[in-house]
Amino acid sequence: MGWFGDTVDSIKSIQIRQALTQAINLGLIVTSALIIWKGLMLVTGSESPVVVVLSESMEPGFARGDILLLHMNKDPICAGEIVVFNVDGRPIPIVHRVIKVHERRDTGEYYVLTKGDNNPDDDRILYAPGQRWLQKHHIMGKAAGFLPYVGWVTIIMTEKPIIKYIIIAALGLLVITSKD
Numbered sequence: 001m002g003w004f005g006d007t008v009d010s011i012k013s014i015q016i017r018q019a020l021t022q023a024i025n026l027g028l029i030v031t032s033a034l035i036i037w038k039g040l041m042l043v044t045g046s047e048s049p050v051v052v053v054l055s056e057s058m059e060p061g062f063a064r065g066d067i068l069l070l071h072m073n074k075d076p077i078c079a080g081e082i083v084v085f086n087v088d089g090r091p092i093p094i095v096h097r098v099i100k101v102h103e104r105r106d107t108g109e110y111y112v113l114t115k116g117d118n119n120p121d122d123d124r125i126l127y128a129p130g131q132r133w134l135q136k137h138h139i140m141g142k143a144a145g146f147l148p149y150v151g152w153v154t155i156i157m158t159e160k161p162i163i164k165y166i167i168i169a170a171l172g173l174l175v176i177t178s179k180d
Contacts (some may be wrong), residue, residue: 025175047072047141048072052154053065053092053151054092059117062095066146066151067151068143069144070141071142076110077098077110083093085113087134091092096114099114099115101113108174112134112135112139113134
């Protein structure tokens with residue numbers, strides 16, 4: 001009958017108890033992933049402890065598809081550090097290097113100007129209209145490490161959604177048909 005016929009027969013033979021066990025196992029996997037993510041947020045102090053580099057603006061330091069590990073602490077941000085920041089009105093965070101820091105001595109607040117290593121100009125054109133500096137609330141975290149090219153999985157699944165659906169369907173089929 002072949003692989004497909006065996007798979008259909010396997011799905012038909014699933015008992016209610018086995019289906020419940022598989023559903024609970026899937027729920028435990030999802031819950032574990034969320035707990036790990038929240039734990040990383042707590043340990044790193046960053047709202048997003050892991051981000052994928054989406055463009056070539058930081059080459060040669062970081063390539064498109066690298067995963068950055070972030071941390072955020074009370075230390076002031078210094079020129080030369082690589083930060084991930086959100087800009088008002090833009091849903092996707094940006095990874096760039098700090099080129100200038102301006103600190104107000106009276107309030108202790110600091111303002112940051114960034115630039116991609118591979119870009120000719122600073123990032124003011126990327127900031128919200130009228131914004132010339134980033135403030136602390138824009139910064140998601142500082143780069144603490146990276147994993148080269150591992151983020152390509154995320155990029156491919158974002159740019160070609162059909163691949164994401166095929167992978168989800170295959171994993172779902174695997175969960176449904178597994179006997180253990």
